[in-house]
Amino acid sequence: MKNPKIAIIGLGYVGLPLAVEFARKYQVVGFDINQARVDELKQNKDHTLETSSEDLESVNLSSLKELKNNSKGLWLTTNLDELKDANFYVVTVPTPVDKNHRPDLTPLYKASQSIGKILSKGDIVVYESTVYPGATEEDCMPYLEQNSGLKFNKDFYLGYSPERINPGDK
Numbered sequence: 182m183k184n185p186k187i188a189i190i191g192l193g194y195v196g197l198p199l200a201v202e203f204a205r206k207y208q209v210v211g212f213d214i215n216q217a218r219v220d221e222l223k224q225n226k227d228h229t230l231e232t233s234s235e236d237l238e239s240v241n242l243s244s245l246k247e248l249k250n251n252s253k254g255l256w257l258t259t260n261l262d263e264l265k266d267a268n269f270y271v272v273t274v275p276t277p278v279d280k281n282h283r284p285d286l287t288p289l290y291k292a293s294q295s296i297g298k299i300l301s302k303g304d305i306v307v308y309e310s311t312v313y314p315g316a317t318e319e320d321c322m323p324y325l326e327q328n329s330g331l332k333f334n335k336d337f338y339l340g341y342s343p344e345r346i347n348p349g350d351k
């Protein structure tokens with residue numbers, strides 16, 4: 182992909198540091214459904230302490246317009262419409278387990294539905310949340326197809342990136 186416009190879905194322990202690193206080189210929109218989380222990050226505060234105020238301040242932009250006028254930087258939002266121009270999506274939403282230790286994929290389904298609504302031809306979606314083998318293609322991909330009307334491996338493409346490090350574990 183020559184001109185990646187990146188969207189990170191879920192700004193927690195995994196998503197926020199990823200968004201900040203990408204924003205040093207590329208245009209990045211960080212999306213979260215938690216308004217309070219987005220508000221604190223816009224004030225350069227990360228209560229998880231994964232990212233310093235200085236690092237946030239160095240990439241945070243004050244508007245979507247500013248992002249479009251720049252080749253790099255981070256715009257934080259809860260507004261799905263503001264992700265429409267992205268062409269490379271990374272999903273970092275939680276995958277909690279229930280009392281029987283079975284993974285609850287509801288956040289992944291919801292995130293996939295959201296992305297499906299704004300997905301365009303040629304886009305790439307990478308899942309980074311912890312899931313079992315096959316979950317990307319068998320469980321998540323149908324939500325992308327159904328909500329976008331696009332076809333997997335013809336109109337859009339998928340990847341999986343396991344999180345190999347433990348954020349916060351220096």
Ligand SMILES: NC(=O)c1ccc[n+]([C@@H]2O[C@H](COP(=O)([O-])OP(=O)(O)OC[C@H]3O[C@@H](n4cnc5c(N)ncnc54)[C@H](O)[C@@H]3O)[C@@H](O)[C@H]2O)c1
Pocket residue numbers: 190191192193194195196212213214215218273274275276288289291292295309310311312344345346347348
């Ligand atoms: N934290 C770790 O040490 C770690 C390490 C390896 C892998 N992982 C995996 O990475 C994934 C994310 O973990 P985390 O620790 O960053 O989670 P987290 O709970 O810190 O953050 C997840 C964020 O996603 C947001 N979110 C939830 N549903 C959403 C949706 N539908 N759309 C947009 N945003 C949504 C939440 O508001 C939250 O801010 C999990 O699958 C986890 O297993 C985490």
